[in-house]
Amino acid sequence: MVSPAAILKRYWGYDGFRPLQADIIESVIAGHDTLGLMPTGGGKSITFQVPTMMHDGLTLVVTPIVSLMKDQCDALVKRRIKAAYLHAGLTRAESRRVIENCLYGNYKFLYISPERLSNDYFISYFRQMPVRLIVVDEAHCISQWGYDFRPSFLHISKARAIFPAAPVLALTASATAPVADDIIARLEFRPGFQRFAQSFSRPNIVYVARNTEDKMGQMLRVLSNVGGSAIVYVRSRRKTKEIADWLTAQGIRAVHYHAGLSTEEKADKQNRWKDDEIRVIVATNAFGMGIDKPDVRVVIHYDLPTSLEEYYQEAGRAGRDGRKAYAVLLAAGFDKATLHRKLTEMFPPKEFIRKVYELLGNFLDVPVGEGYGNTYEFNFSMFCKVFELPKRQALSALKILSQATYIDFIEEIDTQARVLIVARKEELYNIRTENRDVDPVLQMLLRSYTGLFADYVFINEDTLAYKLGMTADRIYSALIELGRLHLIHYVPRKRTPFIVYLTSRELPAHVLIPRSCYEERQAVVKRRMDAMEEYAFADGCRENFILRYFNEQRSEGCDHCDYCIAERQNRVAEGPLSLENGVKYMLSNGARTLDEMVATLSHPRQAIVKHLRELLDEGVVTYDEASGRFTLPK
Numbered sequence: 001m002v003s004p005a006a007i008l009k010r011y012w013g014y015d016g017f018r019p020l021q022a023d024i025i026e027s028v029i030a031g032h033d034t035l036g037l038m039p040t041g042g043g044k045s046i047t048f049q050v051p052t053m054m055h056d057g058l059t060l061v062v063t064p065i066v067s068l069m070k071d072q073c074d075a076l077v078k079r080r081i082k083a084a085y086l087h088a089g090l091t092r093a094e095s096r097r098v099i100e101n102c103l104y105g106n107y108k109f110l111y112i113s114p115e116r117l118s119n120d121y122f123i124s125y126f127r128q129m130p131v132r133l134i135v136v137d138e139a140h141c142i143s144q145w146g147y148d149f150r151p152s153f154l155h156i157s158k159a160r161a162i163f164p165a166a167p168v169l170a171l172t173a174s175a176t177a178p179v180a181d182d183i184i185a186r187l188e189f190r191p192g193f194q195r196f197a198q199s200f201s202r203p204n205i206v207y208v209a210r211n212t213e214d215k216m217g218q219m220l221r222v223l224s225n226v227g228g229s230a231i232v233y234v235r236s237r238r239k240t241k242e243i244a245d246w247l248t249a250q251g252i253r254a255v256h257y258h259a260g261l262s263t264e265e266k267a268d269k270q271n272r273w274k275d276d277e278i279r280v281i282v283a284t285n286a287f288g289m290g291i292d293k294p295d296v297r298v299v300i301h302y303d304l305p306t307s308l309e310e311y312y313q314e315a316g317r318a319g320r321d322g323r324k325a326y327a328v329l330l331a332a333g334f335d336k337a338t339l340h341r342k343l344t345e346m347f348p349p350k351e352f353i354r355k356v357y358e359l360l361g362n363f364l365d366v367p368v369g370e371g372y373g374n375t376y377e378f379n380f381s382m383f384c385k386v387f388e389l390p391k392r393q394a395l396s397a398l399k400i401l402s403q404a405t406y407i408d409f410i411e412e413i414d415t416q417a418r419v420l421i422v423a424r425k426e427e428l429y430n431i432r433t434e435n436r437d438v439d440p441v442l443q444m445l446l447r448s449y450t451g452l453f454a455d456y457v458f459i460n461e462d463t464l465a466y467k468l469g470m471t472a473d474r475i476y477s478a479l480i481e482l483g484r485l486h487l488i489h490y491v492p493r494k495r496t497p498f499i500v501y502l503t504s505r506e507l508p509a510h511v512l513i514p515r516s517c518y519e520e521r522q523a524v525v526k527r528r529m530d531a532m533e534e535y536a537f538a539d540g541c542r543e544n545f546i547l548r549y550f551n552e553q554r555s556e557g558c559d560h561c562d563y564c565i566a567e568r569q570n571r572v573a574e575g576p577l578s579l580e581n582g583v584k585y586m587l588s589n590g591a592r593t594l595d596e597m598v599a600t601l602s603h604p605r606q607a608i609v610k611h612l613r614e615l616l617d618e619g620v621v622t623y624d625e626a627s628g629r630f631t632l633p634k
Contacts, residue, residue, distance in 0.1 A: 004029070007053045008046070011079050018043045020198050025051050028133065028169055033193040035139070035184060036171045039200065039316050044171045045072060048135045052108055053081070057132030060159060061111045064138055064150055069111040076109060085111035086122070091491055094418075094456050099125045114141075115408050115500055117155035120373070123162075131163045136187065139170035140309070143182035144516060145524055146175065147309040151402045152410075160188055173316070174309040177551045200312070200550045201558070204319045206600065207542035208328045208562040209535065215330045216246065219300055222328050223252055223280065225598045225605070228297030229273070232282040233314055235303040243302065244282040253279045259286035262493070264460060285314065294321035301329045304536055306342060307528035308549050311535075324596060331536035339529045347400070347522045348393040354508040356397035357406065359387045361505045371501035378499045403517040408500035417493040418456040419445065419479070422486065425453070433481055437470065441478035442487075444468055461493065539563060565600055579603050579611050584632070587621060591629035
């Protein structure tokens with residue numbers, strides 16, 4: 001048998017594994033159910049992709065992130081590895097083609113969203129697939145006590161029952177001990193299962209919490225003092241644009257990013273940022289999953305997340321290259337009230353939840369006693385407008401109804417436009433239509449995209465419009481006409497949520513909200529928010545606070561967070577020697593740039609520059625122009 005190291009080298013070009021990767025791979029190869037707790041950027045996908053290439057069967061990957069499915073499939077296909085994915089945004093015909101390829105096409109990977117396992121049509125074919133490994137990504141979503149619980153993840157036990165011999169690999173970047181135990185129980189891990197956990201310590205990340213009412217000014221100071229690529233996280237779509245525009249006005253190249261942008265806009269902004277054309281991307285938490293940019297030097301949280309799990313995952317996108325990076329949290333007094341308001345919004349009164357359930361059935365025209373197993377496209381904004389519902393509370397109500405297993409609410413899926421040519425080639429030369437745009441649009445399709453006769457191909461209507469000098473409406477009209485003539489099958493781009501009824505529609509009086517979905521979960525969410533608030537405002541080593549939260553213990557401080565640095569400086573005598581000692585201490589732990597010293601030491605930039613010049617003149621420190629770093633002579 002070819003070794004895992006040889007597979008890694010052949011397909012990915014790496015000479016060795018990262019920490020824990022080899023251990024998890026060996027466990028999976030040995031047939032053990034396995035839980036892998038690996039930090040963001042730790043290389044989780046390698047732990048199932050390598051063993052898959054060592055066996056003849058199919059690996060099922062269950063993940064809630066549609067964009068990640070596509071990204072990973074595209075990356076595998078580029079390496080000439082056959083992979084496909086299914087999600088609720090695909091048409092029935094597209095889904096059938098994927099399923100047939102998995103049955104007969106010797107595919108190695110099938111990525112699915114968890115709700116797919118509640119689909120009887122899929123299950124009937126799934127039973128016939130040669131599944132050898134089941135992977136659950138973002139496994140904390142299966143736990144009632146996880147910060148991002150998804151009821152649809154509970155369907156995964158069906159896959160386990162159908163293929164009892166296939167080991168299960170569960171992966172997540174952040175899980176407390178109770179959540180990890182719950183994952184193991186819900187996935188019915190067999191005796192002999194293995195658990196691997198990498199330390200939650202990130203020695204290269206400097207955790208900083210700044211209590212300030214002037215968040216904009218503080219953010220600008222951080223970005224001015226720390227060079228390199230940056231992410232600024234906020235908690236509303238409106239703020240992403242406001243802050244990005246403000247940073248641009250200050251001379252910092254910035255763009256905004258959120259889930260409401262089109263696929264093309266998101267891809268363009270993401271690529272410009274990855275290529276360093278843009279320095280700062282201001283985003284909601286929709287940005288980051290699957291983003292492979294190792295040289296992010298600073299992640300700033302402008303708003304408080306609702307849990308330390310979220311904060312740790314997002315902050316962990318800094319410094320994946322192992323070099324020094326900063327995770328800065330900006331907190332103000334009003335943030336406490338904001339967190340408490342969010343808790344109220346996340347758990348609206350039960351009567352309001354029942355009202356939302358009733359109005360949902362009316363909106364989708366689902367009669368009482370009907371709807372079981374059916375999937376409905378759902379315009380959430382229109383729903384709230386028609387019934388004059390507050391959006392945040394209505395969204396929370398739908399999520400609680402999902403947790404109570406009345407419905408499955410699949411939030412916004414952005415489906416890219418795609419085309420399949422269904423006519424024979426000779427039929428394309430004799431088209432009869434009054435729409436003069438049809439022929440040039442068809443010819444441009446054929447010139448711009450390959451494989452149109454074999455399968456659905458993603459297209460970009462805006463690109464076609466640019467190439468042909470037409471409006472997007474004309475392109476759309478021509479594609480619709482080609483579909484009407486039965487020459488192509490055209491699926492327009494759209495962005496829509498879905499509702500799946502998991503039970504027949506009930507009368508509101510019969511809708512029961514269990515304690516586990518409301519009171520108990522409310523208590524868990526409050527504890528998480530309290531921990532986030534304490535981290536932001538309390539004294540103490542930041543990294544140790546995070547480690548304790550994830551059940552790791554360490555007696556000494558990290559020595560590099562803002563609190564530990566301040567404590568060390570307080571121990572130094574007041575006076576002219578305090579700056580000298582601070583500089584020498586930093587340099588005693590390795591070479592440092594000026595920006596790194598300014599960001600860490602509580603002294604003005606001008607004072608640090610002046611002092612470094614004096615130390616250079618005295619020969620106490622040396623400076624390397626190539627790297628821009630100061631060092632202590634050996």
